[in-house]
Amino acid sequence: MTDVTEHTAARPRADFLHRFSVRDAGTLIGLVVILAVFGALVPGFFAERNLINILQQSSINACLALGMTLVIISGGIDLSVGPTAALSAVISASMLVAGVPFPLAIAAGFAIGLVCGLLNGVLVAYVGLQPFIVTLGTLSTYRALALIYTGGNPVLGLPAGFRAIFNGSLFGLPLAVIIVAVVALIAWVILKKTPFGEYLLAVGGNEEAAYIAGVPIARTKIAAYMISGLLAALAAQILIGRLGAAEPILGNLWELDAIAAAAIGGASLMGGKGSVVGTILGAVILGTMRNGLTLMNVQSFYQLLATGLIILAAMLIDRVTRGRG
Amino acid sequence: MSVIPRLQFEGISKMFPAVRALGDVSFSVGGGEIHGLLGENGAGKSTLLRILSGVYRPTAGRVLIDGRPVALNNPVAARAAGVAMIHQELQQVPHLSVAQNMFLGHPLTRGGIFVARREQERRAAEALAAIDPTIDPAAPLGSLKVAQRQIVEIARALLDRARIVAMDEPTSSLTPSEFERLAEVIAGLARDGVAVVYVSHKLDEVFGICHRATIMRDGVVVDSVNLARVSEKAVVSMMVGRELAQEQHRSHASSEVRLSVRGLASATKVHDVSFDLHRGEVLGIAGLVGSGRTELLRLLAGADRASSGTVEIDGRAIKLSNPRDAIAAGIGLVPEERKREGIVPLRSISSNMALASMGVFAPRGVIDHTRLKRVAAEKMKRVNLRPFLLDRPIRLFSGGNQQKAIIGRWLAAGTRILLFDEPTRGIDVGVKAEIYHLIEELAAEGHSVVVVSSELPEVIRLADRVLVMRDGTVAAELGRADLSEQAIAAHAIPQSEARAGTARHVGVTDRTSG
Structure with a gap:
């Protein structure tokens, strides 16, 4: 596959196709198959409204999964995204209810996400603790802070104006979907076109070699966790905009869906490997499964089972096709 | 030495999809003989050792031990047939004791349930006594030096009553006195009638301890020679397939x-x-x-x-x-352990090259891929990368070409x-000369x-x-x-x-x- 580069370099179109990796094509085929199956089984599945529904339902997970993908590529993991989102949500929400201007309240929510990510990153990069343990610890810590801050009660009655921001639509698409699409585009540019993207891949692929080559290891890792925190905060704003309320327990188990989307999309938990396109497709696959099974009135137990099987199937296909370099 | 060789390879071939790793390999090693196996990377030495240790099965041909064909279908079968393999990267568990490592995979038990730790340590001590009594069987393996760990592996082979011991680059990190100790142990094995197959890159070592050697190139045997009767130079040209020019040193140092x-x-x-x-x-x-x-x-x-x-x-x-x-x-470092400290295996040659000079390729924050490709092509031509595939993951290249890419990394960074x-x-050996040449040109x-x-x-x-x-x-x-x-x-x-x-x-x- 890689052998063709010399011939294609001159042609931008072929170059684009070349960049669309074999692994991403596999994920896309998986999505097409799943869509076809539901299309055949569920009447009205392909209705425009339902397809938009799927995108909308996938958008929050996709948003988190993009940050997760960057962290996973750097060789880490972020289990704290759900509680980070919750903390960001309740603080923004309480400011909104208190009458703070929208931009300020939203900025405060983003700042919370960045700070949560910063703490994760510093503990991983400077203190040298294992990412799994660090974010397991902050998972409880951030959740506890959200619960303590609210006394365990939801923050209700968000202003209609705020809700309108995230519930609007543009060109017939929900604004949430468009926001996440823009975020995905930015993430793709970061990974493919910036030194930071190369550094992420190098740090996750071989930290020692990256260090000798002068890559700023700590800064790279911390930035990945901060982006993950920021995107968790963005997901939180989208959610509370939709619901009109912020619960301190929101975002429970979000980290697992985000990891699943990244893994289905080809990210390796060993680090050094992952794809923005793949992760988006992975999130849409999970969203499609949920939507289709719900329309078929399948019990939620079986939905969980299906999700599990999809993840395992993706990993098995990865394993089987790996040998062909 | 008996008339029937202890170990015989008879027409061994091994095909991988689209690649012939071994073609009709035949040679024999007598009991009590230390037999060197020489060849460049990719010559087929490792494949042959894997066949001997039951990891691979040959596509054609057979292995005979003491004149009888043996089915080395898996590592357990190979071990049962009396073959012990001592790997380059020792396959041991550092947290376990010396004795536990020696009985790894087939522990002595009481009633098939409990590990008989004392008995293991006694038997381990017996085996070690013959070669290095200073090693404590109860000590954690991780506390031993690399040379002593090699000795433990050999003691384990003795414990298994191995008739054939294959050693893959056993001395890559030993000091001269440790090597001397190891050489004695190997000679001791040979005196007891064991056939030793000794793979090493270091010709002086092979000439020092082996009696005969088989030279392989591109999956076939070039020749089996009596080392007392050939020169190192002749062996090198058999390995490389051509005469290596003797180059003279030239200094370019200024004051x-x-x-x-x-x-x-x-x-x-x-x-x-x-x-x-x-x-x-x-x-x-x-x-x-x-x-x-x-x-x-x-x-x-x-x-x-x-x-x-x-x-x-x-x-x-x-x-x-x-x-x-x-x-x-x-200042730029080309490290010794290329896999650990040099390359980012999944990334392309271009990416690996550019890693130390990203700032140069992304003056405004976004990588100028056109420029990166141009510089990569220029630097990789300079170091003579082969095959010249700049987008191919570096892990798929040989060690020598990975090394060239790392050198290119520093050239791109203006080091x-x-x-x-x-x-x-x-x-x-062949690429070595190229690297030497490159170093001289850089100077x-x-x-x-x-x-x-x-x-x-x-x-x-x-x-x-x-x-x-x-x-x-x-x-x-x-x-x-x-x-x-x-x-x-x-x-x-x-x-x-x-x-x-x-x-x-x-x-x-x-x-x-x-």
Whole structure:
């Protein structure tokens, strides 16, 4: 596959196709198959409204999964995204209810996400603790802070104006979907076109070699966790905009869906490997499964089972096709 | 030696999809013989060893032990047939005891349930007594030196009553006296009638301890020779398939001092090192493993922090608190352990090359891929990358080509001082010459080069001047005129080991004195 580069370099179109990796094509085929199956089984599945529904339902997970993908590529993991989102949500929400201007309240929510990510990153990069343990610890810590801050009660009655921001639509698409699409585009540019993207891949692929080559290891890792925190905060704003309320327990188990989307999309938990396109497709696959099974009135137990099987199937296909370099 | 050979390969072929790894390999090894297996990387040595140890099954041909064909269908079957394999990277568990490691996978038990730890340790001690009684069977394996771990592996082979012992590059990290000890143990195995297959890159070792050798190239046997009757040079040309030109050393050193190191020390391994490096000079650093050579390079590359001392470049003092400082000052390290410290395996040649100079390729924050491709093509042509596939993941290239890409990385970063740690470790004889050539050309262009190497011929071939390190400090400085293997060895070896060290150069025929 890689052998063709010399011939294609001159042609931008072929170059684009070349960049669309074999692994991403596999994920896309998986999505097409799943869509076809539901299309055949569920009447009205392909209705425009339902397809938009799927995108909308996938958008929050996709948003988190993009940050997760960057962290996973750097060789880490972020289990704290759900509680980070919750903390960001309740603080923004309480400011909104208190009458703070929208931009300020939203900025405060983003700042919370960045700070949560910063703490994760510093503990991983400077203190040298294992990412799994660090974010397991902050998972409880951030959740506890959200619960303590609210006394365990939801923050209700968000202003209609705020809700309108995230519930609007543009060109017939929900604004949430468009926001996440823009975020995905930015993430793709970061990974493919910036030194930071190369550094992420190098740090996750071989930290020692990256260090000798002068890559700023700590800064790279911390930035990945901060982006993950920021995107968790963005997901939180989208959610509370939709619901009109912020619960301190929101975002429970979000980290697992985000990891699943990244893994289905080809990210390796060993680090050094992952794809923005793949992760988006992975999130849409999970969203499609949920939507289709719900329309078929399948019990939620079986939905969980299906999700599990999809993840395992993706990993098995990865394993089987790996040998062909 | 009996008439029927202990081990016989008969027409062994091994096909992988689209690749013939081995073609009609036949040779035999007698009981009590130490048989060298030589060849460049990819010649098929490892495949043959894997067939012998039951990891691969041959596509055609058979293996005979004591004249009888054996089915080596899996590692357990190979072990049962009396084959013991001693791997290059020891497959041991450091947290477990010596005895537990020796019985790994088939522990002695009481009633099939409980591990009979005492009994294991007793039996392990018996096996060890014959070769190295100083090793405590109850000690954690991780507390042993690499050489002692090799001995433990051999003791394990004795425990299994192995009739054939295959060793893959057993001496890659041993000191001369440790090598001497290992050579004695191997000779002891042979005296007991074991057939030893000995794979090594180091020709002097093979000539030192082996009786005969089989030379392989591109999956076929070139010849099996009696080592007493051939020269090293003849063996090398059989391995490479052509005559390697003997090249003369040429110096390009100027009088201009590029790098000046004074009183450099680290917390543990390096003490009070001072030297100057000139423009266009190749400075060799010799010394035993553990003498502080690698640690010195890591200090200069900013990978570790010095506890005291100064480093000046072109007369200006520089701070080296991380590799970025060193790179900014024009220093780049080509590390010894390429897989661990050099390459990012999944990334392309271009990405690996650009890693140290991302700022140059992304002046406005976004990588200029057109420019990156152009520079990569230019630098990789310069180092003669083969195959010339810049977008291919670096892990799919040979060690020599990975090394070229790392050199290209520093050329792209505008590095003026190149630090090579064991520049040709794990690199084929043919590519070695290319790397030497490249180092000389870099010096001729005005780069300053430091080469740390354990291979004395390599140091002598390349260096304008040699520092010999011992116990973390510079024990001697040798100019071109004083340069010889003997002179280096005399300064490198601590007094207590001097006798063992010279014994190594005499060869194992002298082993009775040890």
